[in-house]
Amino acid sequence: MHVTHLSLADFRSYARVEVPLDPGVTAFVGPNGQGKTNLVEAVGYLATLGSHRVSSDAPLVRMGADRAIVRANVRQGERQQLIELELNPGKANRARINRSSQVRPRDVLGIVRTVLFAPEDLALVKGDPGERRRFLDELITARSPRMAGVRSDYDRVLKQRNTLLKSAALARRHGGRSMDLSTLDVWDQHLARAGAELLAQRLDLIAALQPLADKAYEQLAPGGGPLALEYKPSAADIVGHAREELYEQLMAALAEARKQEIERGVTLIGPHRDDLLLKLGQLPAKGYASHGESWSYALALRLASYDLLRAEGNEPVLVLDDVFAELDARRRERLAELVAPGEQVLVTAAVEDDVPGVLTGARYSVAEGAVERV
Template sequence: MYVSHLSLHDFRSYPSAEVPLEAGVTAFVGRNGQGKTNLIEAIDYLSRLQSHRVASDAPLVRAGAEQAVVRAAVVRDGRTATLEIEINPGRANKARINKSPLPRTRELVGLVRTVVFAPDDLSLVKGDPSDRRRFLDDLLVLRSPRLAGVRADYDRVLKQRNSLLKTARSGGRRAPDEYLTSTLAVWDDHLARTGAEILAERLALVEALRPYVGKAYETVARGATREDARIEYRPSFELIDEDGLRPSTQEGLEKAILAELARRQRDELDRGVSLVGPHRDDLLCTLGHAGGQLLPVKGYASHGESWSFALALRLASYDLLRADGDDPILILDDVFAELDAERREQLAALVAGAEQVLVTAAVAEDVPKALEGARYRVAGGEVTREQ
């Protein structure tokens, strides 16, 4: 899979841009602020309908414009399809395939798959749990696009439930009345059902991802073994059924969430917020140290170890998606400037064989020799192919 042409209209800094691409490595070189990252951000947005740089769509539309359009020709198994997203801040976005409108924009998700390496990847191991949850959910949706709908349903239920709890708290209700109890029970059922599906998918994903993380860390960290880097899913409460075991089915997880919601109801009413569910979970990242002790990367690992673990998570994502049958597009966004020489060369060697690699760099010298290929100069809003 690779993008053979990218068209932009009022996206970020570009009134318009037409960029022919090809399989293999393409580097966009230019000083900061010239728009090179905007190009690869557009391709990644087509993949997930989210930016890896900002949380909302508004910054994606050029100042003074009402909408932005991203269009890409995507080649897969020798066939080309044109994917298009019309970004309308404050209104519904619109998606098309080969000029035919899609009923829902999220049907575009996963048709082109990307894995992005970026300077802020350090937040995957040093940031808040929300960064790691987003990492898992983005990967889930790329592997199974229907989960975008499940995640949207869960977010909607959570918002409604939190609103109810907040209203109850502001009303000073220390004990729930009959109306509140019955209404809360309805939202509990919705939260448990959608939450159990997300939880089941995340648990399965971590199991599938674990060996790839160990293998990738062994590759990028000097002297490490694949047993040194480990990941473990940490739910917001202890997942134990009546037999003292972790529920093995989605139905069992749903029952476990409902039981915990009942147990924490008073706490939730007191605080006016939902305290149970996958929105409170975390991905625990640990490293083995002398004596076999496992310590969390956050708070214990050195800067170099943290970078190696973050790289291992991204490489593991790529390997897992590749094992599903498609080479995702690899995007390396100004990442080489953040790495020492050894990690720079290791990463370049690992990804050089991907079907398509898109690199951004401030100076040409930041692009390793292993990633030599097509090169564009980005300056003053112009994208120019170098000969």
């Protein structure tokens, strides 16, 4: 798929901007702080309902405005769709598809698919487990948009279960008497039900991603691998991929952790506490890999995501935000060659020279709020 037109109102630094887009490569070039990343961030938002830079919507709305609009025309094969998102920080966001407002924002997921490369990706390797969970869950949702519902069910159940555990912990500390915990059993089931579904999808994804990531790393940094992706569940003894099995295993782990959970007042078992161990050779990349190796690792994970989504049908838009400036000449050329054939590739760079020669296509200059074709 590709975006044929992007239109923003009160999004980040833009009061209004209209950007017609072609398939193939488009590069946005301009000095620092002029709004290049803001443009591609909006495209990413259509695909994930989130930003790769911030965890809430508030910074996405132009200072002084109370809502932002992101609108895009999207073409997939012969099919043309118009999607519109209205961001209302602190209130519910709204969505329209082909001008119909009988949809939730979540229904937009799957129409635009992106794989976004950005300097922030280094955190995939070096950062907290939350970064890797988000990577997995965004990709799961891109593969199967209904997982957005499962993710939000899980988050809701987790929040309610934590509230219950917290008051149990307080009652225990202050009252001496333990409260009635029979409702906790019900929350265990809900948590394990949604948790098992999420877990099954993550395990399945990692199995599919592993060979692709290994191949991509070999292309970027020949002889430097192999890579191994290992899932690290918070529940011990997770075996198999089948949802029913995983449900039973989560239930058992929750039963075992219950005493400790009540003491601590928080849910200790489940996908929200899991991690993805990224190994390079025999060692974990985090804490051991060099800066350059970590970068190659992050790029390999993104390239693998791209290969996977493409192989599964709908080709995603590739977004490369400021990545070439971070790479040495060899990796820059390799990456450029690998992404060049993409159906649509959006590149940002502060100077024209940072855009590798093989990425020929449309050029826009971005300066002082104006985006102009050059």
